[in-house]
Amino acid sequence: MPKAVAVVTGANKGIGFAIVRALCKDFDGDVYLTARDEGRGQQAVQDLEKENLHPKFHQLDITSKESIGKLKEFLEKNYGGLDVLVNNAAIAYNVDSTVPFTEQAEVSLACNFFGTLDVCDALFPLLRPHSRVVHVSSRGGTMTLEKMGKELVSKFRSSTLTRTELIALMNQFVSDVKAGNHEAKGWCNTAYGTSKLGVIALTAVQVRAMAGDSREDILINCCCPGLVATDMNPKNPKTPDQGAETPVYLAMLPVNAGKPQGEFLGEKKVIHG
Numbered sequence: 001m002p003k004a005v006a007v008v009t010g011a012n013k014g015i016g017f018a019i020v021r022a023l024c025k026d027f028d029g030d031v032y033l034t035a036r037d038e039g040r041g042q043q044a045v046q047d048l049e050k051e052n053l054h055p056k057f058h059q060l061d062i063t064s065k066e067s068i069g070k071l072k073e074f075l076e077k078n079y080g081g082l083d084v085l086v087n088n089a090a091i092a093y094n095v096d097s098t099v100p101f102t103e104q105a106e107v108s109l110a111c112n113f114f115g116t117l118d119v120c121d122a123l124f125p126l127l128r129p130h131s132r133v134v135h136v137s138s139r140g141g142t143m144t145l146e147k148m149g150k151e152l153v154s155k156f157r158s159s160t161l162t163r164t165e166l167i168a169l170m171n172q173f174v175s176d177v178k179a180g181n182h183e184a185k186g187w188c189n190t191a192y193g194t195s196k197l198g199v200i201a202l203t204a205v206q207v208r209a210m211a212g213d214s215r216e217d218i219l220i221n222c223c224c225p226g227l228v229a230t231d232m233n234p235k236n237p238k239t240p241d242q243g244a245e246t247p248v249y250l251a252m253l254p255v256n257a258g259k260p261q262g263e264f265l266g267e268k269k270v271i272h273g
């Protein structure tokens, strides 16, 4: 049997780092701490080595198709597949950022939504039966939906939303921001929230696309880690280890668990809405 393997994106610090720490203890296989910056990633691996944990490292910038392709090739060659994928990497601009909102919209969606999508497109063919995929999104995504115009809400909530339609919606947000009319068109004034809403919607789209897949028992879910003290917001109440609990629970769902599937969870419970 090939050795089992788990990959965590954006894992050199914060919640991703804590997810790797927990998987090193719980997951029976190799755990890859990935980071866009090799130095920061290797340092993080060394920090976990001091705790007597032994993650492996691979470079991964989720906004670079070349970088994603190299990881794919590496996994194919060395493991012949993939068992756990945790899409944790994301960026968030500070609320007081002076970066123009047009740029924030483009860059946030390019990383948080399209980067996550590109990682999935490359790595999903490698998923073995019983694989677990976890997207780390945010309640910021559902809060964003609650403030949107009716027409957009019904599109995002549609149980028949397709991949093409979702991609078009994400691109539409960026172009409406550039045209200066995004709020008039029903969008909420948050690039981060919109990108995270896109990831929540993507989860259901991906599960529908997997429906006819011959590989059994692949579970794809999305979650919010809660309000966690990281560089994104150091004043938050939870520790990164606490923030890692729900993503790790989803990554470690037992064989043939059946559910949750295609859901958005917080505190290990499905969030309805």
Ligand SMILES: NC(=O)c1ccc[n+]([C@@H]2O[C@H](COP(=O)([O-])OP(=O)(O)OC[C@H]3O[C@@H](n4cnc5c(N)ncnc54)[C@H](OP(=O)(O)O)[C@@H]3O)[C@@H](O)[C@H]2O)c1
Pocket (backbone or CB within 6 Å): 009, 010, 011, 012, 013, 014, 015, 016, 035, 036, 037, 040, 060, 061, 062, 063, 087, 088, 089, 090, 091, 111, 115, 136, 137, 138, 139, 224, 225, 226, 227, 228, 229, 230, 231, 232, 233, 236
């Ligand atoms: N903290 C919270 O309260 C909270 C709440 C809800 C959801 N979340 C979500 O939890 C996840 C982790 O966030 P965090 O709080 O741990 O934030 P963080 O400490 O800022 O960590 C984000 C990680 O993502 C990496 N990253 C950013 N862009 C990347 C790219 N293009 N390719 C690969 N890695 C990239 C960062 O790498 P660098 O070090 O190189 O920048 C870093 O390792 C995110 O998805 C976030 O949206 C966090």
